[in-house]
Amino acid sequence: xxxxxxxxxxxxxxxxxxxxxxxxxxxxxxxxxxxxxxxxxxxxxxxxxxxxxxxxxxxxxxxxxxxxxxxxxxxxxxxxxxxxxxxxxxxxxxxxxxxxxxxxx
Amino acid sequence: xxxxxxxxxxxxxxxxxxxxxxxxxxxxxxxxxxxxxxxxxxxxxxxxxxxxxxxxxxxxxxxxxxxxxxxxxxxxxxxxxxxxxxxxxxxxxxxxxxxxxxxxxxxxxxxxxxxxxxxxxxxxxxxxxxxxxxxxxxxxxxxxxxxxxxxxxxxxxxxxxxxxxxxxxxxxxxxxxxxxxxxxxxxxxxxxxxxxxxxxxxxxxxxxxxxxxxxxxxxxxxxxxxxxxxxxxxxx
Numbered sequence: 068x069x070x071x072x073x074x075x076x077x078x079x080x081x082x083x084x085x086x087x088x089x090x091x092x093x094x095x096x097x098x099x100x101x102x103x104x105x106x107x108x109x110x111x112x113x114x115x116x117x118x119x120x121x122x123x124x125x126x127x128x129x130x131x132x133x134x135x136x137x138x139x140x141x142x143x144x145x146x147x148x149x150x151x152x153x154x155x156x157x158x159x160x161x162x163x164x165x166x167x168x169x170x171x172x
Numbered sequence: 173x174x175x176x177x178x179x180x181x182x183x184x185x186x187x188x189x190x191x192x193x194x195x196x197x198x199x200x201x202x203x204x205x206x207x208x209x210x211x212x213x214x215x216x217x218x219x220x221x222x223x224x225x226x227x228x229x230x231x232x233x234x235x236x237x238x239x240x241x242x243x244x245x246x247x248x249x250x251x252x253x254x255x256x257x258x259x260x261x262x263x264x265x266x267x268x269x270x271x272x273x274x275x276x277x278x279x280x281x282x283x284x285x286x287x288x289x290x291x292x293x294x295x296x297x298x299x300x301x302x303x304x305x306x307x308x309x310x311x312x313x314x315x316x317x318x319x320x321x322x323x324x325x326x327x328x329x330x331x332x333x334x335x336x337x338x339x340x341x342x343x344x345x346x347x348x349x350x351x352x353x354x355x356x357x358x359x360x361x362x363x364x365x366x367x368x369x370x371x372x373x374x375x376x377x378x379x380x381x382x383x384x385x386x387x388x389x390x391x392x393x394x395x396x397x398x399x400x401x402x403x404x405x406x407x408x
Contacts, residue, residue, distance in 0.1 A: 113339055120291055 099153040186255030190354035194380035228281030278322035299342035334400030343399035350378040350406035373407025
């Protein structure tokens with residue numbers, strides 16, 4: 068599993084989530100720099116919950132890895148991994164590459 | 173939305189005996205597919221009932237329980253958080269271990285089942301969660317301080333979850349039984365039980381049917397505008 072696969076997964080989950088909630092004619096384009104939290108975010112708080120659950124499920128389905136994206140480390144980080152598509156992708160990639168149990172369930 | 177022709181999938185915790193076992197039989201009679209759990213094996217079986225050995229305060233076991241239900245049915249319609257423990261003692265004599273065990277089972281267990289069960293319920297934008305509390309909370313029962321505190325926490329969880337889960341089409345309510353003749357009160361002195369009954373508006377011990385009656389109301393599809401409510405039995 069490489070980072071590109073994770074980036075594709077993150078992007079498709081976000082696009083699916085947004086397209087379910089918007090008219091088809093106004094679908095949002097997602098890039099690495101797209102904000103996921105804060106005033107520039109394309110997601111509201113409930114969207115973020117849905118995205119987190121969806122990603123945990125999809126990573127388990129596709130890569131057979133159980134992740135806990137909302138573990139204490141993620142929640143306490145000064146620079147939240149949920150800031151942008153890039154930071155979230157990097158975070159998931161990091162968790163899936165770790166030998167330790169941090170983030171894995 | 174759930175197809176009304178399909179049987180509902182119901183998860184009940186703490187089903188080895190007492191209220192939990194009664195509710196299993198009740199929902200199976202109503203045509204539901206029931207999944208249940210307890211910390212120890214059971215010595216009975218029932219068609220359309222599947223038992224799991226699960227400690228509800230153990231996060232990985234709860235995840236495994238919900239995963240098992242997902243694999244079997246792909247959905248979950250109703251959760252009844254019934255698993256609970258009680259210990260009777262004056263606050264000054266309660267060991268910390270008892271506090272941790274009681275809170276872990278009664279509150280943490282309820283929370284974990286709600287959290288993991290909701291992840292499955294939200295896929296169909298429908299769910300009914302019923303948490304079992306107790307009249308000990310409004311009565312501030314002496315000698316039951318940790319049990320009462322744990323159930324008060326369950327009630328706060330119920331009310332707050334009702335807001336957070338509404339957008340998923342899930343209602344979350346609680347029922348607080350009066351004392352019922354079960355194992356959980358067998359260690360409570362009889363004079364204390366009698367004193368509690370005297371303080372109720374309807375002066376009798378509760379029955380399993382009384383609890384099922386309220387749960388039936390909460391889980392009805394028509395009860396989709398009722399959430400965050402706690403109903404106590406006996407008239408407190």
